[in-house]
Amino acid sequence: MTRLERILSAALAIIVIGGGGYAIGRTTAPGASLTEPRAAGSAASTTSTTMDMGGGSPTTGPSGPGSQPGSSAAGYRNDALATQIAQQEGTQLAADSPTYTPAAQTRAAGEATPTGATQDKAADTVTFHTDTVSFNAVSVPPGGPDMTFRIAGLVNPTLVVPEGATVTVVFINADTDEAHGWEVTAAQPPFQFQPGTAAFAGAFARGLGDPTVAGDGTETITFTADKTGTYQYVCPMPGHAQMGMHGAFDVR
Ligand SMILES: [Cu+2]
Numbered sequence: 017m018t019r020l021e022r023i024l025s026a027a028l029a030i031i032v033i034g035g036g037g038y039a040i041g042r043t044t045a046p047g048a049s050l051t052e053p054r055a056a057g058s059a060a061s062t063t064s065t066t067m068d069m070g071g072g073s074p075t076t077g078p079s080g081p082g083s084q085p086g087s088s089a090a091g092y093r094n095d096a097l098a099t100q101i102a103q104q105e106g107t108q109l110a111a112d113s114p115t116y117t118p119a120a121q122t123r124a125a126g127e128a129t130p131t132g133a134t135q136d137k138a139a140d141t142v143t144f145h146t147d148t149v150s151f152n153a154v155s156v157p158p159g160g161p162d163m164t165f166r167i168a169g170l171v172n173p174t175l176v177v178p179e180g181a182t183v184t185v186v187f188i189n190a191d192t193d194e195a196h197g198w199e200v201t202a203a204q205p206p207f208q209f210q211p212g213t214a215a216f217a218g219a220f221a222r223g224l225g226d227p228t229v230a231g232d233g234t235e236t237i238t239f240t241a242d243k244t245g246t247y248q249y250v251c252p253m254p255g256h257a258q259m260g261m262h263g264a265f266d267v268r
Contacts, residue, residue: 091258092209098255102223105195105253109225113189113233122190122232126154126166135168142168143176149241150184151175153198155251155261156191163260165198165249172263175249179267181241187221189233195223198237199252200265202245207257211250216241223253241267 117125129135132146142151157166164171177183187198200219203212214220216239224233244267251261 091206093255093258094209095255095259098209098253098259099194102194102196102253102256105223106191106193106226109195109223109233110228111225113224113228113235115234115236116228116230116232117188117234118231119190119227122154122188123158125152125186125188126157126190127169128152129168133168135170135173137170139174140170140172141174141176142170144178144181147178147181148184149177149181150186152186152188153249154188154190155196155198156189156194158190163256165251165261165263167263172260174264174266176266176268177241179241179244181267182238183219183241184236184238185221186234186236187224189224189227191226193226195225195253196256196261197221197223197252198249200239200241200247200249201252202247203250203257204246204248205257205262207248207250207262209254209258211248211252211257211262214239215245215247216243220252241265244268 128151130142130144130149130151132149133142133144133151135142151167154166156162156164161171167173167175185198189196198221199211200215201212202215218237218239221235221237224235227233247265247267248257248262249265250257253261
């Protein structure tokens, strides 16, 4: 074990021990949880487990004791630690997904053109024109690129939805060895290690783990985009928004 690996192990131990959650670099209010309430009417029945941020100490911010290699004024960043956490969660959450998408169907899900939407491939934008919005979001899609979402055949596209739209997202984690999630947040780049809470009630798909024989972990969420503005959809796993897992979510 190299010196760096010892430091990372120590940092991970601090995270795991310190309040049972990923408290490093958090910008959310004390007591906030990554496991936000499920959308009403969701068929999912499993309970969340290890993504619970608990009531982690609010003192472990960018300048707190959890601040290890990579700290800067721009915010804590440690890609190696983020990867270590996501790999651990990927294993732990593998059997915990609400549903699964057969692996052979995942690529098509990421390519599917949503109903009622227009695509501008040059601008990497998908614009929805109806009050009911539905699309698939595939994390770390087959064929890459790594640490991105594929939506409507585009990589991290800007999504534009009408104010008040009811938005349904089928989130599929296609990564073979890391947990990922999907969330709409008001936070903007450059992101903190922990990118922030959901901007709309229910606009949060928790981390889903590694694939199983049943396929790729899948969760369907529904929320109302009830306030205009420019938001971001991100992976809520620590460090992943910083590593490129984000795109603009415009409510007009
Ligand atoms: Cu991720």
